[in-house]
Amino acid sequence: MKKLETYVDWKDTEKDKIPKGASDLIKNMRNKIFIDIGFLNNKFIDSDLYIGTITTCCKNKWCIPLQRRTNMKELLSLQGFPKNFKQVVSNTQLKKQIGNSMSVNVLKEIIKSCMI
Numbered sequence: 001m002k003k004l005e006t007y008v009d010w011k012d013t014e015k016d017k018i019p020k021g022a023s024d025l026i027k028n029m030r031n032k033i034f035i036d037i038g039f040l041n042n043k044f045i046d047s048d049l050y051i052g053t054i055t056t057c058c059k060n061k062w063c064i065p066l067q068r069r070t071n072m073k074e075l076l077s078l079q080g081f082p083k084n085f086k087q088v089v090s091n092t093q094l095k096k097q098i099g100n101s102m103s104v105n106v107l108k109e110i111i112k113s114c115m116i
Contacts, residue, residue, distance in 0.1 A: 016068040056099030080104030
């Protein structure tokens with residue numbers, strides 16, 4: 001299993017404004033990678049190892065190490081899309097496609113475990 005840090009787009013250093021009500025929460029999560037700031041009461045257990053469900057809006061996924069929302073490259077790779085995936089729709093439509101897709105990498109692991 002790949003470490004969650006490998007999905008971070010370290011080249012995207014653009015900072016986002018921390019959403020109202022989430023700043024204290026985000027500041028205290030130094031060892032976490034991706035969290036869903038839509039669930040402010042979530043304890044984010046193991047969010048240094050796992051990411052919660054990616055939904056069609058994707059706007060609440062936050063990249064803790066770089067203090068910004070997740071970008072398209074990260075969302076695509078987290079869902080198992082290949083690096084050479086070509087975007088042919090708007091960002092809004094692509095986010096819907098990402099959120100509605102099956103996580104290919106997870107699906108492969110499930111199939112492998114069923115074949116044993």
